[in-house]
Amino acid sequence: MTMQIARTETPAERALAEDFAARGKALGHDAARSALFERFRNIGLPHRRIEEWKYTDLRMKVRDIATPAPFSVSTPAESKGVRVENSIDPIALEERFTGFEGPIVDLIAAFADTGISASVEAGATISDPLRAVYAQAQGKRSHAASVYRFGDRAQATLVETVNAPDGGGQSLQNTHLHVGDDTNITYIRHIDVGAGGTHLGGVAVTLGQNASFRMLLVVSSGDLVRTDIGCRFLGSGANGDLRGLHLAGSSRHVDTTLFVDHAVPDCSSRELFKAVLDDEARSVFQGKILVRPDAQKTDGKMMSQALMLSDTAEADSKPELEIYADDVQCGHGSTTGQIDDTYLFYLMARGVPRREAQAMLVSAFANEVFDDFDETLAAEFSGVSEGWLARHLG
Amino acid sequence: MLEIKNLHVKIADEDKMILNGIDLIVEDGQVAAIMGPNGSGKSTLSYVLAGKGDYEVTEGQILFNGTDLLELEPDERAAAGVFLAFQYPIEIPGVATMTFLKAAMNAQRAARGEDELTMPEFMRTVRSAAEKLQIDQEMLKRPLNVGFSGGEKKRNEILQMALLEPKLCVLDETDSGLDIDALRIVADGVNALRAPDRSFVVITHYQRLLDYIVPDVVHILSRGRIVKTGDAELARQLEKSGYAEFVDAA
Numbered sequence: 272m273t274m275q276i277a278r279t280e281t282p283a284e285r286a287l288a289e290d291f292a293a294r295g296k297a298l299g300h301d302a303a304r305s306a307l308f309e310r311f312r313n314i315g316l317p318h319r320r321i322e323e324w325k326y327t328d329l330r331m332k333v334r335d336i337a338t339p340a341p342f343s344v345s346t347p348a349e350s351k352g353v354r355v356e357n358s359i360d361p362i363a364l365e366e367r368f369t370g371f372e373g374p375i376v377d378l379i380a381a382f383a384d385t386g387i388s389a390s391v392e393a394g395a396t397i398s399d400p401l402r403a404v405y406a407q408a409q410g411k412r413s414h415a416a417s418v419y420r421f422g423d424r425a426q427a428t429l430v431e432t433v434n435a436p437d438g439g440g441q442s443l444q445n446t447h448l449h450v451g452d453d454t455n456i457t458y459i460r461h462i463d464v465g466a467g468g469t470h471l472g473g474v475a476v477t478l479g480q481n482a483s484f485r486m487l488l489v490v491s492s493g494d495l496v497r498t499d500i501g502c503r504f505l506g507s508g509a510n511g512d513l514r515g516l517h518l519a520g521s522s523r524h525v526d527t528t529l530f531v532d533h534a535v536p537d538c539s540s541r542e543l544f545k546a547v548l549d550d551e552a553r554s555v556f557q558g559k560i561l562v563r564p565d566a567q568k569t570d571g572k573m574m575s576q577a578l579m580l581s582d583t584a585e586a587d588s589k590p591e592l593e594i595y596a597d598d599v600q601c602g603h604g605s606t607t608g609q610i611d612d613t614y615l616f617y618l619m620a621r622g623v624p625r626r627e628a629q630a631m632l633v634s635a636f637a638n639e640v641f642d643d644f645d646e647t648l649a650a651e652f653s654g655v656s657e658g659w660l661a662r663h664l665g
Numbered sequence: 666m667l668e669i670k671n672l673h674v675k676i677a678d679e680d681k682m683i684l685n686g687i688d689l690i691v692e693d694g695q696v697a698a699i700m701g702p703n704g705s706g707k708s709t710l711s712y713v714l715a716g717k718g719d720y721e722v723t724e725g726q727i728l729f730n731g732t733d734l735l736e737l738e739p740d741e742r743a744a745a746g747v748f749l750a751f752q753y754p755i756e757i758p759g760v761a762t763m764t765f766l767k768a769a770m771n772a773q774r775a776a777r778g779e780d781e782l783t784m785p786e787f788m789r790t791v792r793s794a795a796e797k798l799q800i801d802q803e804m805l806k807r808p809l810n811v812g813f814s815g816g817e818k819k820r821n822e823i824l825q826m827a828l829l830e831p832k833l834c835v836l837d838e839t840d841s842g843l844d845i846d847a848l849r850i851v852a853d854g855v856n857a858l859r860a861p862d863r864s865f866v867v868i869t870h871y872q873r874l875l876d877y878i879v880p881d882v883v884h885i886l887s888r889g890r891i892v893k894t895g896d897a898e899l900a901r902q903l904e905k906s907g908y909a910e911f912v913d914a915a
């Protein structure tokens with residue numbers, strides 16, 4: 272016997288249902304979208320009793336639903352070896368896999384009226400980064416779902432930015448990355464949705480054999496930002512290097528939840544997630560590494576570190592290892608600390624003013640996530656982090 | 666240059682007294698050596714001069730060219746011309762040595778009302794100072810002191826001193842950890858900086874350094890007090906007889 276626990280719809284959930292009833296048909300792919308929305312509706316906005324949402328209770332946090340308005344999408348430029356369409360790939364509405372599923376994935380897809388569908392040809396080396404921007408109109412709600420396919424032996428960098436002006440918009444965006452065999456792919460995701468902004472979304476990655484994949488998530492603004500990252504190893508010998516940086520002040524809440532699925536042997540994954548927190552900001556990092564029975568010789572290391580600039584900030588870290596293979600090397604660690612006074616004194620004793628010394632030390636902490644990145648991109652995103660710092664320490 | 670009057674210092678948050686009434690004057694252009702047994706308070710004195718936060722001055726005063734040093738933040742003291750070469754220079758991961766040197770030099774210049782150095786000027790200045798101290802350029806590409814050997818760290822301290830051109834240089838056991846050649850190089854570096862308007866406080870356990878940097882005056886610190894003051898001869902006498910005689914007098 273299954274027990275159905277009666278769930279009362281929140282005003283936000285009701286508003287979403289009304290919006291779907293009004294616009295769902297007009298969005299196209301009627302059957303797929305209806306199924307998606309029904310799935311969302313069965314669970315509703317996830318709340319703290321759902322393990323993955325323990326620290327980020329959307330039922331509590333999302334009170335109102337903003338009026339819909341499509342993202343203004345700027346797609347990567349087409350070039351030799353790169354095909355881009357400014358439209359939704361049906362795969363974005365249909366594809367699900369463990370660790371990248373659930374009511375928010377469904378909610379994003381059900382309403383997605385924008386998206387990018389792009390592919391990089393097998394063997395192509397794309398030297399300039401592909402750049403996509405999802406710009407949200409102030410105070411509106413926008414949904415987008417994108418799919419990128421990187422053919423075997425492709426080498427490329429993709430930079431996606433979701434941005435919004437200050438003023439409380441709701442941006443929902445998911446990206447699927449299909450990374451082929453023997454590829455070398457870098458993915459950067461920058462969430463900058465402004466004061467009052469809410470962002471829900473993430474990235475689902477599948478890695479082919481011997482793929483070399485690195486990603487960097489930078490969250491530099493937004494009051495409520497939840498990012499889900501799902502990374503699934505499909506071919507042996509692949510290597511995933513996943514990093515993230517949360518920069519948060521005032522009472523902002525930034526949650527990154529990661530699921531790494533090692534399904535095949537001889538793969539390695541590195542996860543390094545950092546947070547710099549001021550005021551009453553809260554950072555959540557949940558990371559789960561699953562090593563399935565076949566995934567022998569998996570090498571997985573996960574680290575999360577938070578640097579607190581105030582006594583009232585909070586960092587929660589929940590690492591999880593679930594290992595079903597016996598010949599693996601996996602580990603995790605997490606640290607929380609403040610600016611080291613001995614370091615600060617040393618720099619100041621050489622004449623560096625306090626604020627500048629603090630900024631140097633915070634950058635030293637944060638910049639580790641840019642290590643070994645392409646120099647121009649590292650400079651671009653350490654610039655984002657330094658800009659944030661200048662506003663916070665300045 | 667420096668006038669310390671009846672300085673009493675304890676560890677902040679604890680009752681433990683470390684300095685118990687130090688009186689010390691360092692004249693312009695003078696080299697004053699401070700010697701004393703382990704734990705007598707030499708490093709504490711140097712930290713209090715530089716403005717480290719772990720200590721509390723319960724009594725006394727420190728005047729630096731007439732201004733009350735204890736009122737100033739560590740960076741303001743540095744800007745005023747106080748420099749401490751640390752006994753144990755720390756490693757700061759993630760802070761590039763060159764970035765740090767540039768920030769320090771420009772802060773010093775700003776304090777003197779001078780313009781920031783241009784990149785080529787900065788590179789030239791650092792390169793020539795490093796060459797004099799036989800510091801490998803490659804080392805300066807690393808994060809600050811990270812992975813430096815003990816002696817390399819000490820040399821890096823003296824490099825910073827040479828670049829910042831302070832008025833009062835406090836050297837806390839700069840000689841320990843240096844090999845014989847390095848000691849010579851560092852001592853030459855210090856001697857090159859000697860000037861009528863620059864003073865040195867040289868903390869050391871060994872006469873060898875004082876053979877190279879000949880002090881004008883030698884103070885013996887014991888249990889947080891100056892128990893004896895003399896000339897260079899006093900240090901030589903200590904080398905032979907040890908501290909027993911002076912420590913008992915305390």
Ligand SMILES: Nc1ncnc2c1ncn2[C@@H]1O[C@H](COP(=O)(O)OP(=O)(O)OP(=O)(O)O)[C@@H](O)[C@H]1O
Binds near residue numbers: 676701706
């Ligand atoms: N932060 C601190 N907390 C507790 N005790 C301290 C602290 N700093 C110094 N002390 C104590 O104060 C005393 C003086 O220490 P200090 O480092 O000044 O000695 P020193 O003369 O420099 O010794 P050495 O010749 O070994 O370098 C020692 O007993 C030391 O343990």
Ligand SMILES: [Mg+2]
Binds near residue numbers: 707708709752837838
């Ligand atoms: Mg000492």
